[in-house]
Amino acid sequence: MTDRQKRREGVPEILLCDLDAFFAAVEQRDRPEYRGKPVVVGGSLSARGVVSTCSYEARKFGVRSAMPVQRARQLCPEAIFLPGDMAKYRRVSKEIFALYGRFTPEIEVVSIDEAYLGLPAGEGLAVASRIHRAVREELSLSVTIGVSVNKLLAKIASELAKPDRVGALWPEEVAAVLWPRPLELLPGLGPVSVQKLNRIGISTIGQLAAAPLELLKKYFGRTAPALWQSARGIDNRPLELLSEAKSLSEERTFAADLAAEEVVRAVLISQAESLGYRLRSGGLRARKVSIKLRYADFSTITREQTLPAPTDSDLEIYETAVRLFDAHKGTPPWRLIGLRVAGFATGEQLSIFDALPAEKKEKELQRTRDLLREKYGGAVVYRARRLLKPPPRDKG
Ligand SMILES: [Mg+2]
Numbered sequence: 001m002t003d004r005q006k007r008r009e010g011v012p013e014i015l016l017c018d019l020d021a022f023f024a025a026v027e028q029r030d031r032p033e034y035r036g037k038p039v040v041v042g043g044s045l046s047a048r049g050v051v052s053t054c055s056y057e058a059r060k061f062g063v064r065s066a067m068p069v070q071r072a073r074q075l076c077p078e079a080i081f082l083p084g085d086m087a088k089y090r091r092v093s094k095e096i097f098a099l100y101g102r103f104t105p106e107i108e109v110v111s112i113d114e115a116y117l118g119l120p121a122g123e124g125l126a127v128a129s130r131i132h133r134a135v136r137e138e139l140s141l142s143v144t145i146g147v148s149v150n151k152l153l154a155k156i157a158s159e160l161a162k163p164d165r166v167g168a169l170w171p172e173e174v175a176a177v178l179w180p181r182p183l184e185l186l187p188g189l190g191p192v193s194v195q196k197l198n199r200i201g202i203s204t205i206g207q208l209a210a211a212p213l214e215l216l217k218k219y220f221g222r223t224a225p226a227l228w229q230s231a232r233g234i235d236n237r238p239l240e241l242l243s244e245a246k247s248l249s250e251e252r253t254f255a256a257d258l259a260a261e262e263v264v265r266a267v268l269i270s271q272a273e274s275l276g277y278r279l280r281s282g283g284l285r286a287r288k289v290s291i292k293l294r295y296a297d298f299s300t301i302t303r304e305q306t307l308p309a310p311t312d313s314d315l316e317i318y319e320t321a322v323r324l325f326d327a328h329k330g331t332p333p334w335r336l337i338g339l340r341v342a343g344f345a346t347g348e349q350l351s352i353f354d355a356l357p358a359e360k361k362e363k364e365l366q367r368t369r370d371l372l373r374e375k376y377g378g379a380v381v382y383r384a385r386r387l388l389k390p391p392p393r394d395k396g
Pocket of ligand 1: 022113114
């Protein structure tokens with residue numbers, strides 16, 4: 001046993017498993033004629049559509065997710081453009097999570113192609129290699145797996161290992177590996193925060209870790225300690241296991257205060273979609289929906305509504321959230337928007353929706369998403385994507 005292993009003895013490990021270019025990879029797997037070619041999957045191929053995934057061949061042309069489909073067509077006109085088949089991707093996703101379940105019962109579903117897995121001390125790397133091989137052999141897909149002792153470092157390890165590899169990042173490697181790198185590598189640090197830090201002379205993670213906490217507090221208020229800790233590789237968030245969860249929540253803090261209600265709605269749409277997805281993947285429905293709002297003066301409120309019947313519908317969660325927001329929005333701007341679902345029910349109450357055959361149910365899910373976009377606008381959804389997924393620059 002090495003010194004390094006001795007120091008970590010008894011500390012449970014965490015894997016972040018992230019499928020590579022998931023939607024595009026499923027298409028390339030199922031259609032051999034697409035292999036080795038640029039493939040772009042967009043939710044809608046209309047003028048307002050946005051790229052959801054593209055193959056690595058398309059990335060070479062500069063195509064990225066969350067980019068308008070129109071722009072992708074300009075960059076790579078020869079790409080194969082596909083509208084995507086959510087029903088199929090959900091089926092494959094279920095197979096992948098079932099495969100993970102053979103290795104550990106501790107699974108936190110992050111999204112359709114991403115999950116954190118909890119493992120006993122010392123087992124992370126070995127299990128990661130077995131999962132990597134099993135996904136390749138049984139499902140003909142490639143997965144990148146980051147291994148560490150907390151969610152933050154596991155996520156960063158996967159970013160560094162992409163694509164199709166297993167990589168570890170241990171706390172004792174943070175100074176050597178993480179500190180020389182640019183701030184953009186820190187998950188959750190948006191372009192607005194990066195710009196703010198750049199302006200005060202901080203551009204690497206090491207400079208952030210070395211900055212006086214008091215200075216950071218001046219610019220980032222209450223979120224400063226968490227920011228400072230993440231630069232040191234510290235993260236105490238537990239895994240949110242669906243089997244044990246009493247509630248599920250999404251929260252977003254804004255470095256620049258938000259004044260536009262339209263953007264708040266866009267954030268709520270994105271949060272409702274994510275919560276709806278997490279509920280459905282755990283076979284759960286929620287009776288209670290609550291929102292959390294922090295105003296410019298840092299006062300914070302939460303307001304809850306109990307639904308007539310439990311739900312796992314994105315649209316119903318979103319509409320309840322908006323009713324709560326409209327009733328309690330107070331005076332703009334807002335610093336934080338949170339959405340939470342609780343009061344879980346599992347299966348005891350069969351809705352008409354559940355009685356539908358699987359295929360119709362998928363159609364119904366797709367319809368909900370389309371409805372959200374139609375009702376509240378593709379542009380709004382696109383703005384939410386940009387806010388929540390940092391790469392393209394935005395002005396906050
Ligand atoms: Mg992925």
